[in-house]
Amino acid sequence: xxxxxxxxxxxxxxxxxxxxxxxxxxxxxxxxxxxxxxxxxxxxxxxxxxxxxxxxxxxxxxxxxxxxxxxxxxxxxxxxxxxxxxxxxxxxxxxxxxxxxxxxxxxxxxxxxxxxxxxxxxxxxxxxxxxxxxxxxxxxxxxxxxxxxxxxxxxxxxxxxxxxxxxxxxxxxxxxxxxxxxxxxxxxxxxxxxxxxxxxxxxxxxxxxxxxxxxxxxxxxxxxxxxxxxxxxxxxxxxxxxxxxxxxxxxxxxxxxxxxxxxxxxxxxxxxxxxxxxxxxxxxxxxxxxxxxxxxxxxxxxxxxxxxxxxxxxxxxxxxxxxxxxxxxxxxxxxxxxxxxxxxxxxxxxxxxxxxxxxxxxxxxxxxxxxxxxxxxxxxxxxxxxxxxxxxxxxxxxxxxxxxxxxxxxxxxxxxxxxxxxxxxxxxxxxxxxxxxxxxxxxxxxxxxxxxxxx
Numbered sequence: 001x002x003x004x005x006x007x008x009x010x011x012x013x014x015x016x017x018x019x020x021x022x023x024x025x026x027x028x029x030x031x032x033x034x035x036x037x038x039x040x041x042x043x044x045x046x047x048x049x050x051x052x053x054x055x056x057x058x059x060x061x062x063x064x065x066x067x068x069x070x071x072x073x074x075x076x077x078x079x080x081x082x083x084x085x086x087x088x089x090x091x092x093x094x095x096x097x098x099x100x101x102x103x104x105x106x107x108x109x110x111x112x113x114x115x116x117x118x119x120x121x122x123x124x125x126x127x128x129x130x131x132x133x134x135x136x137x138x139x140x141x142x143x144x145x146x147x148x149x150x151x152x153x154x155x156x157x158x159x160x161x162x163x164x165x166x167x168x169x170x171x172x173x174x175x176x177x178x179x180x181x182x183x184x185x186x187x188x189x190x191x192x193x194x195x196x197x198x199x200x201x202x203x204x205x206x207x208x209x210x211x212x213x214x215x216x217x218x219x220x221x222x223x224x225x226x227x228x229x230x231x232x233x234x235x236x237x238x239x240x241x242x243x244x245x246x247x248x249x250x251x252x253x254x255x256x257x258x259x260x261x262x263x264x265x266x267x268x269x270x271x272x273x274x275x276x277x278x279x280x281x282x283x284x285x286x287x288x289x290x291x292x293x294x295x296x297x298x299x300x301x302x303x304x305x306x307x308x309x310x311x312x313x314x315x316x317x318x319x320x321x322x323x324x325x326x327x328x329x330x331x332x333x334x335x336x337x338x339x340x341x342x343x344x345x346x347x348x349x350x351x352x353x354x355x356x357x358x359x360x361x362x363x364x365x366x367x368x369x370x371x372x373x374x375x376x377x378x379x380x381x382x383x384x385x386x387x388x389x390x391x392x393x394x395x396x397x398x399x400x401x402x403x404x405x406x407x408x409x410x411x412x413x414x415x416x417x418x419x420x421x422x423x424x425x426x427x428x429x430x431x432x433x434x435x436x437x438x439x440x441x442x443x444x445x446x447x448x449x450x451x452x453x454x455x
Contacts, residue, residue, distance in 0.1 A: 045260060045294055047163065047220075048250055050370045051116035052328055053361075056167075056298055056337035057106070058121050058305040060128050061092035061143070063342045069306045070125035073173065074189040082310070086185055090174075093128060097144040101344025103156035109346065111160065113354040114361030116369070118157065119165040119223050119335060122150055122212060125189070127174025131216070135207050138174050154216040165221025166212050170205060170233045170255060177201035193232040202234060206241060213245045221250045223263075230256035252296075261294035261333075268297055268323065272330045272373050284408075286373065296333040299323065301350055307339040314349050317356035318446035324357070324368065325394045325447050329383035331373035364419050364449045367392035376406060382447070389414075393450040398442030404450075409434035412455040419449040 062069050065084050072081035073089050110118055123129045129139040131150035140149050150166075157164040171189065172178045177197030179188040192198070213219050222242055226233055235257040242249055253259040262273060274280065278291035301320070302311045315323075320336065327334045338350050361368065367385055374384025374391060381397040381404075395404065409429065416425040416436055420443035428435045434452075442448050 044248060045250065048117075048261070048333065049294060049331075049372070051163070052333050052368050052371070053113075053115050053324060054117040054119060054165075054296075054333060054335045055110040055113070055115045056119050056305075056335045057340065058124070058167075058337055059149075059340045060121065060124055060126070060130060060306070061096035062089070062124075062126070063307040063340065064092050064095050065089070066307060066309045068304050068308070069121070070169075070173065073185040074125065076186055089126070093138070093140075093143045095144070096140075096342065098149075098340070098342060098344030099145070101149065101152070101340070103149075103152040104159070106153070106340075106346070107156045107160045107162050109351065109354060110162065113336075113358040114365055114368075115336070117163040117165060117220055118153075119167055119221055120150065120153055121167040121169075123169050123172070123208070124167075125169045125171045125173055125225070125227070127169075127172040127178075129208070131212065133208055133211055135204055135211075136174070150212070150216055163220035164216075165223055165250070166216075166219055167223040167225060168209065168212065170224060170226045170230070172201070172204075175201055175204060177204065190228065191232065198232075202237070205233070206238065209238065209242065210245065213242065213249070217246060219246055219249050221252070223252050224255040224259075226254045226256065230254060232256075261296055264295065264297050266297075266299055268326050268332075269295070269330060272377070273332070284378070286375065286377070289372075292331055292373070294333075295331070296335050297323075297327050298335040298337065300337045300339075301353060305337055305339060307341050307347070309341075312349075314353065317353045317360075320353060320357050321360050321446045322396060325383050325385075325396075328368050328371055328385045329374050329377070329394070360444065360446065363444070364394075364447070367394065367419065367449045367451065375411070376408065379406070389454045391452045391454065392419075393452055394447045395442070395450065396447055398448055399438060400440055402438055402440050404436045404438050406434040406436070407432065414453045414455045416453075417451045418443060419451055420444060425450065 058069055060069060065082065067081050067084050072084050073086045107118070122131050127138055129136055131139070132141045132148040133139050141147065154164055171191055173185045173189060177200040178191045209222070233255050235255040238255060239251055239257060242251055250261070251259040252261060252263050254263060258276070272287055273293040273295045274287045274291045275293045278287065281287045301315055303313045304311045324334045338346055340346055371385035371387045371392065374386045376384045382393060382395040384394065385392045393406070413427060413429050413434060416427045417423065418425055426437040436450065
């Protein structure tokens with residue numbers, strides 16, 4: 001067990017005033033382009049919008065205690081987090097030894113699920129690093145396991161041609177220049193940019209991000225999670241640094257700036273997101289393509305991000321499939337989370353659901369990958385996506401009558417085909433509606449897909 005928080009050293013290598021700080025400040029000034037550069041040369045989004053579906057991975061020593069990442073010490077509520085104390089939480093790395101972790105198996109699981117990119121938590125708010133950082137001793141290589149998890153995953157992703165992104169938390173409960181570590185985390189977790197050491201902490205962030213971008217690349221995404229008052233992290237500095245080192249790396253919107261895309265959490269927007277300042281479409285109309293704001297919903301399979309053997313509130317495979325469809329129908333991506341167990345394995349309840357989603361994607365993936373928001377947004381029985389001249393009609397509530405009617409389908413239809421079995425469907429079209437002759441039994445109980453080709 002560690003000493004009480006008021007006695008604890010931060011565990012981070014400090015950069016002393018004034019020499020190191022001045023040298024690093026000069027380094028930043030010479031290496032970083034003007035702030036405007038990011039706006040003028042944004043990273044490409046083509047692969048991201050094509051992929052549509054990714055795997056989020058929240059994992060760290062907190063899995064040993066079956067508690068959520070970081071929040072049990074930030075907002076200690078025993079009914080939510082299991083009653084772990086701060087000193088117990090900080091000491092969890094001493095027992096973290098994921099001997100059964102197999103990076104290749106995790107990447108293959110993502111691919112079998114139909115996921116086309118991965119985002120891994122390199123450092124959560126607690127400050128523990130899942131990579132072998134040179135700037136802290138609070139890291140995976142100082143646990144009984146002693147191996148660099150991020151290095152293993154990066155190598156496996158490279159072998160499997162899987163884009164890999166890194167979640168990195170700007171808040172850091174373990175760093176003495178982020179917060180006053182003589183206090184409990186619950187009393188100081190928001191950080192204080194007025195403290196003399198704050199510039200030192202920002203330099204620490206930059207040094208770690210440079211490690212991630214240069215040791216483990218190529219890095220598809222830097223996924224920040226800045227919590228509140230994100231402007232204190234000087235977002236332009238980091239956006240420009242990232243794009244200076246890795247121009248194709250995408251950056252999300254959680255460091256005080258819009259970044260490349262938005263990140264709603266645990267929910268799907270009710271309407272298609274548009275850029276700030278863009279005109280809001282009238283009811284029944286779609287936004288112009290140039291007004292669309294790329295976005296990605298991150299979501300858990302149960303109710304917690306980290307492994308929790310007490311959380312059995314698993315979403316069904318059908319709910320996950322329909323959520324993926326709903327997200328794609330509004331032009332977004334779904335980043336679906338798994339929390340590995342303390343030994344590095346993925347619990348069977350997660351595997352079962354991911355495999356079921358993967359089976360659905362084998363048949364219907366063409367209606368998700370590379371699509372954008374569909375033309376019919378207010379259907380009571382399902383959702384639509386679109387790609388070129390194709391509209392994909394995802395039917396949640398299959399008609400037992402053998403006829404499916406779509407009101408307001410004004411464009412001229414050339415053909416209609418059920419993706420399951422590649423079965424052509426007869427149809428009639430008037431000014432008011434499109435009527436499709438359908439089998440009386442749903443091809444898929446979760447979402448059956450009809451590919452409609454427009455003339």
